[in-house]
Amino acid sequence: MSLPTPxxxxxxxxxxxxxxxxxxxxxxxxxxxxxxxxxxxxxxxLKVHFMLISTSMILGLATLVIGIRTLVS
Known part of the structure; x- marks a missing residue:
């Protein structure tokens, strides 16, 4: 994957x-x-908020991994 550094x-x-x-x-x-x-x-x-927060955190982790992999490669 190739993205500009910024x-x-x-x-x-x-x-x-x-x-x-x-x-x-x-x-x-x-x-x-x-x-x-x-x-x-x-x-x-509780159930709704837990699902919203856990989904956001999973997407945030995926975003972080994509950013790091893009920066490293």
Whole structure:
């Protein structure tokens, strides 16, 4: 794969940003009272946010890997 160096750096920066920003948000979601019902079971609020955050982190990791591979090659 061939991209100009500035574009590879933008991909790396974007991937790193994603992997830094989302985990603290996920921890706050787990602590949110709306995450569990009265019996302690996970609610739709938790499930939806967990899926959104995990998908974003997977895409962020893929972006980071693509940026690094592009920069190295």
């Amino acid at each position: 574009l590879a750096l933008i991909l790396i920066l974007s991937g790193v940003w994603t992997l830094i920003v989302w985990p603290p948000f996920l921890r706050r979601i787990f602590k949110d009272p709306r995450s569990k019902d009265e019996q302690g079971a996970p609610t739709r609020f």
